Amino acid sequence: MKTPMITRYEGGVHTDKLSTRLLLPEEQPENWKKVLADSVTDPEALLNILNLPKTLLPGAVRGNKSFSMRIPRPYIDRMTRGDQYDPLLRQVLPLGEECEEVSGFSLDPLAEQSQNPSRGIIHKYQGRLLLITSGACAVNCRFCFRRHFPYGDNQLSGDSWTEAVEYIRSEKSIHEVILSGGDPLAATDSRLARMVDTLSDIPHVKTLRIHTRLPIVIPQRVTGEMLQWFCGGRLKPVMVIHCNHANEIDEQVEQALQKLRQAGAILLNQTVLLKDINDDSKSLADLSQTLFNAGVLPYYLHLLDRVKGAAHFEVTDEKARLLINELMQTCPGYLVPRLVREVAGAASKTPIPVN
Numbered sequence: 001m002k003t004p005m006i007t008r009y010e011g012g013v014h015t016d017k018l019s020t021r022l023l024l025p026e027e028q029p030e031n032w033k034k035v036l037a038d039s040v041t042d043p044e045a046l047l048n049i050l051n052l053p054k055t056l057l058p059g060a061v062r063g064n065k066s067f068s069m070r071i072p073r074p075y076i077d078r079m080t081r082g083d084q085y086d087p088l089l090r091q092v093l094p095l096g097e098e099c100e101e102v103s104g105f106s107l108d109p110l111a112e113q114s115q116n117p118s119r120g121i122i123h124k125y126q127g128r129l130l131l132i133t134s135g136a137c138a139v140n141c142r143f144c145f146r147r148h149f150p151y152g153d154n155q156l157s158g159d160s161w162t163e164a165v166e167y168i169r170s171e172k173s174i175h176e177v178i179l180s181g182g183d184p185l186a187a188t189d190s191r192l193a194r195m196v197d198t199l200s201d202i203p204h205v206k207t208l209r210i211h212t213r214l215p216i217v218i219p220q221r222v223t224g225e226m227l228q229w230f231c232g233g234r235l236k237p238v239m240v241i242h243c244n245h246a247n248e249i250d251e252q253v254e255q256a257l258q259k260l261r262q263a264g265a266i267l268l269n270q271t272v273l274l275k276d277i278n279d280d281s282k283s284l285a286d287l288s289q290t291l292f293n294a295g296v297l298p299y300y301l302h303l304l305d306r307v308k309g310a311a312h313f314e315v316t317d318e319k320a321r322l323l324i325n326e327l328m329q330t331c332p333g334y335l336v337p338r339l340v341r342e343v344a345g346a347a348s349k350t351p352i353p354v355n
Contacts (some may be wrong), residue, residue, distance in 0.1 A: 063094025102311035120156035128176035133184035145305035185214040193229035208235035219256035231263035268299035281326035288335040298337035
């Protein structure tokens with residue numbers, strides 16, 4: 001069913017049920033690009049903004065050399081000044097521990113490079129595949145399992161885009177295409193609209209899914225143009241946002257998520273279980289309730305993918321099971337995410353038994 005258009009008129013908005021576009025009076029479509037360009041990329045600048053001790057700088061500089069820091073200012077604004085243990089800061093601040101060699105942690109923990117049949121495609125699971133729509137991210141999370149992914153070899157343009165489309169056309173079992181990255185919403189709306197138009201012409205593709213962090217870290221990214229190509233066509237729109245702590249959701253984020261819901265998107269969330277960030281039942285319960293209040297259902301709680309540089313974030317399976325059991329005692333079932341691990345070569349996410 002097509003979503004209504006909200007168009008400008010003096011003093012407010014009105015609807016047109018025959019259209020699929022959604023525009024808001026206060027909207028500035030290019031604003032998100034300016035916010036992205038103004039991201040903080042220098043560890044010393046970040047410490048100064050947050051009034052943090054200079055003793056953190058040597059480790060931050062070392063970590064930054066192995067994986068560059070990038071943090072949008074709206075995300076920084078939600079951090080507590082002077083608190084080096086702030087749960088949002090710890091997700092994005094480079095640390096010297098990232099440079100340590102830890103057994104069992106590798107450059108490609110999910111063996112995705114062996115499931116890369118065409119440039120820009122990762123085809124791991126039956127019935128769906130990933131398109132690496134953008135190699136860029138709005139925020140470089142320090143635990144990212146693709147922090148070493150060869151994005152330069154997987155750019156979708158020209159011949160590589162043609163090959164990817166032909167691959168999807170030829171695989172009749174594919175009913176869902178997932179835009180991934182990097183972050184797919186780091187690409188421009190015009191480029192994404194062209195891609196989605198092409199995918200919409202493939203009859204056996206029914207669902208368009210986006211995995212993204214951008215509505216969380218730069219809520220201005222949810223523009224009318226974005227809603228048009230995402231929610232205004234034939235494909236069923238599903239968005240899986242990535243939020244790890246309740247403090248990540250402020251009023252601006254709630255407004256962005258509301259726009260997505262009103263346009264017809266199904267909103268789910270996936271969380272990574274992270275040591276000293278969200279590895280307690282209160283933090284997880286608060287996150288589930290805050291997501292629900294914003295119209296998002298908890299989907300997955302991921303155990304850490306063992307990527308090189310992220311060992312200091314790992315939480316044991318035993319503790320993860322304990323946390324889920326505690327959540328089950330305090331939250332309704334629909335607010336308890338599924339505890340899963342991604343195993344290289346497995347046919348799906350692997351559920352972790354909690355009893």
